Amino acid sequence: MAGTMSAAETETTYEILDFADLDGWAGDDHAAALKVFAETCGDMNAPDWTSLCxxxxxxxxxxxxxxxxxxxxxxSDGQDGLFTGYFEPELDGSEVPSQQFRYPIYRMPVEANETRPWLTRREILTSGVMExxxxxxxxxxxxxELFFLQIQGSGRIRLPDGRHLRVGYGGANGQPYNSIGQELVRRGTFEAHQVSAERIKDWVRTNPLEGEELLYHNDSYVFFREVNEVxxxxxxxxxxxxxxTPMRSIAVDPAFIPLGAPVWIEKDGAEPMRRLMIAQDTGSAIKGAQRADIFFGTGDTAGQRAGEIKDTGRLLVLLPIQRAYALLPESVL
Structure with missing residues (x-):
């Protein structure tokens, strides 16, 4: 069954499928998905979700x-399906500055909340306003790595004594996000298909002066908070x-998919994936009904895997039965 609903710029369509239509459904570990679903379904306030939880x-x-x-x-909103990956970076750091550990992770200053937009990345890092x-x-x-920590929005800091300090998103300066990957393509440094996080990192380190200027190209600056409850x-x-949860949590666009909902993904590419995920996150670049970011875990290995993902496919949200059919116009029922 299918139905349509007008949106501001494009038409959004809804089609209810059978579980037999889901490629690979029978072979998944449904118990693993259910465990992850149960961890956040209690935060979904609608009566149908509460009962199912x-x-x-x-x-x-x-x-x-x-x-x-x-x-x-x-x-469907007229856009092709696109899957990317994200991860939690792990950086080497210290709770006190030293010759080795010289680059600060900042909390958000009060005035950055009060004035929108606030200073640019260059002004924050060169004017002395944070000192x-x-x-x-x-x-x-x-x-x-600190720059890419800001792109991911959260991470762990590995301290010299073996402890870990976790930081999470604490706010931003309100300036526009400018992709340094796209800037390298515009300059002719790389072709679009050559750009990846690792290649950008290598280029910045190999060209330190030009690399520093490249990072300043992104006016957006993210602040952090210490996350002690996790x-x-x-x-x-x-x-x-x-x-x-690695490989069971995804970031979605909540304008189309309720946070906490189960989502079946059929990702193609070099590493095909057929898996029931839970929509537990969002992202500034995750926009559209067929857009998802797969959480790969923490650390370098997870980062390498996540950085290789830019694949086509489709996703289907699992909705409570009455909620699903309520999306269809009466003429279809």
Missing amino acids: AVARETDDARDFFELFFRPVLI GRDLEIAWVDDPV PADRGPLGAMNRSI
Whole structure:
């Protein structure tokens, strides 16, 4: 069954499918997905979600639970499906500055909240406005990794004594985000298909003066807060303020997909993926009904895997039965 609804710029369509239409559905680990769903479904306030959450915590047959109470809905907004990956960076750092650890991770100053937009990245880092105010959470040894920590929005700092300090998004300066990858393509340094996070990092380190100027090209600057409520062995906090799970949590556009909802993904590419995920996060670049960012985990290995993902496919949100059918116009029912 399919239905349509007018949107501001394009038409959004809804199609209810059967579970038999989901490629690879029978082979997935539904119990793993159910465990992740149960970790955040209690934060979904609508009565239908609340009731299903109570059932989820009592069920002993995960696949039957999803098939009995949900319907897969394909939501289309005219854009092709696109899957990317993200991860939680892990940087080497210290709680005190030194010759090795010279690059501060800053808390958000009060005036950055009060004045929008605030200073640019260049002004924040070169004007001295941040100095002597006890705004530093920690210091790290690599300004390039710190730049990419800001893009990811959260990360772990590996301290010299073996402890870990976790930081999360604490706000931004309100300036526009300018892609340094796109800037390198515009300059002719790379072709578009050559650009990746690792290649950008290598180029900046190989060309330190030009690299520093390249980082300043992005006026946006992200501040952090220390995240003490999450144990070091668990994932970072997502948009639902709960830990997210590697390979089971995705970031979506909440304008189309409710946070906390199960989402079936069929990702193509070099590493095809057919898996039930839970929509527990968002991202500034994650816009559209068929757009998702897959959380790969923490550290360099997860970062390398996440950076290789830019694949086509489709995703279907699993909605409670009545909620799913309510999306269709009466003429279709």
